[in-house]
Amino acid sequence: MNDKPLPRKQTVAWTGILSDVLLALAKGSIGYLSGSKALLGDAIYSGADAAARLAGVIPWNLKQSHKAEGSAERGRAAQGSKEPMAAILFSVLIIMGGLQVAFSAIRDLTRGHLSAPEESALVAVLLCIVFKEAVFQYQYRYFKKKGDGSHAAYADSHRFSLYTSITVFIGIALAITGGYLNWHPLLYMDPIAALLTGCLILRKGYSLIASSVYSKKIQELPSEEAASFIETVQRVHGVIRVEQLRALEEGSYVNLHVKISVNPRISVMEAQDISECARKLLQHRFVHVGEVHMDVVPYDPGYPYKSNHELVDNDIPTLLQ
Numbered sequence: 001m002n003d004k005p006l007p008r009k010q011t012v013a014w015t016g017i018l019s020d021v022l023l024a025l026a027k028g029s030i031g032y033l034s035g036s037k038a039l040l041g042d043a044i045y046s047g048a049d050a051a052a053r054l055a056g057v058i059p060w061n062l063k064q065s066h067k068a069e070g071s072a073e074r075g076r077a078a079q080g081s082k083e084p085m086a087a088i089l090f091s092v093l094i095i096m097g098g099l100q101v102a103f104s105a106i107r108d109l110t111r112g113h114l115s116a117p118e119e120s121a122l123v124a125v126l127l128c129i130v131f132k133e134a135v136f137q138y139q140y141r142y143f144k145k146k147g148d149g150s151h152a153a154y155a156d157s158h159r160f161s162l163y164t165s166i167t168v169f170i171g172i173a174l175a176i177t178g179g180y181l182n183w184h185p186l187l188y189m190d191p192i193a194a195l196l197t198g199c200l201i202l203r204k205g206y207s208l209i210a211s212s213v214y215s216k217k218i219q220e221l222p223s224e225e226a227a228s229f230i231e232t233v234q235r236v237h238g239v240i241r242v243e244q245l246r247a248l249e250e251g252s253y254v255n256l257h258v259k260i261s262v263n264p265r266i267s268v269m270e271a272q273d274i275s276e277c278a279r280k281l282l283q284h285r286f287v288h289v290g291e292v293h294m295d296v297v298p299y300d301p302g303y304p305y306k307s308n309h310e311l312v313d314n315d316i317p318t319l320l321q
Contacts, residue, residue, distance in 0.1 A: 012142050013053065016154075019135045020050035023128050030124040036117035036175075037108060038190050039125065041101040041197030042168040046128075048097065048204045049161055051090040055208065091209040098201030105194035114187040116179025117172055125169045132161065144283075164200050167193050229256060232285055238262055238274035240299040253290035256282060264298030271296045 024046040031039030108114065136158045143154060171193020178186025226247040233242050244259040260278065262271050275294035282292050 094205035102198030
């Protein structure tokens, strides 16, 4: 086992939020000074990323019940019934920002009096992409090592953020090229990139509303669809049998609860290594698998496979010492 402590989950999450805020401020200021509407739209998208992650960090409800009674199923139901007011509020702000960027780009396209943005906008986009990628790699490696399924959500969010920055980079580069070559049609590429960025911002706001409202529904997958998970676990060396597997579909991800049986004569450390290997194999082979909870029990063949001769030769004591 690795004795080096991992950074706290809240610290890693707040690192991403603060980095998105800094990127939004940097892109917004440089976009305003350089005259690039596309870079201003990219700044709003970075702010939308920060708002979406902030909605997942702050508590949904200030009043929490401390009753000791109730089962785990009741606790999960209460967790899912909380109203995601913060997520809905941020979603409305994100959608308003996307509409503002789209309307501003349409206004510039219809007027036709366009000018090429300064070269500083292009440099700013490249530096922001490098910085964003470095922060993403730090967060992705941590949550993948933690094994709670958050790495898949981070990768999905980062992919669209990267698409936005690449769109802005192409639009600014073509607009600057049009300014150098004195070719007026290329000057339209900056507001066109801003319009596409506004559409991506609207998608961001809608996805936040959809994930906060509709992803609370949890349903168990049928056994036919969970057969591939069982087959994967049985391939792990040391797993004798999969005693139980529950696949709970939550939004676009599947959380697994697996109980496996191992040789009763191996040590606890070896049993933990086997379960960890099975968990990592499931998360690496199936990209839609989020959290995997593993339970390990000793294998019991039961009657009539146990005999008196086996009990006599068994070196495991049957009485408490």
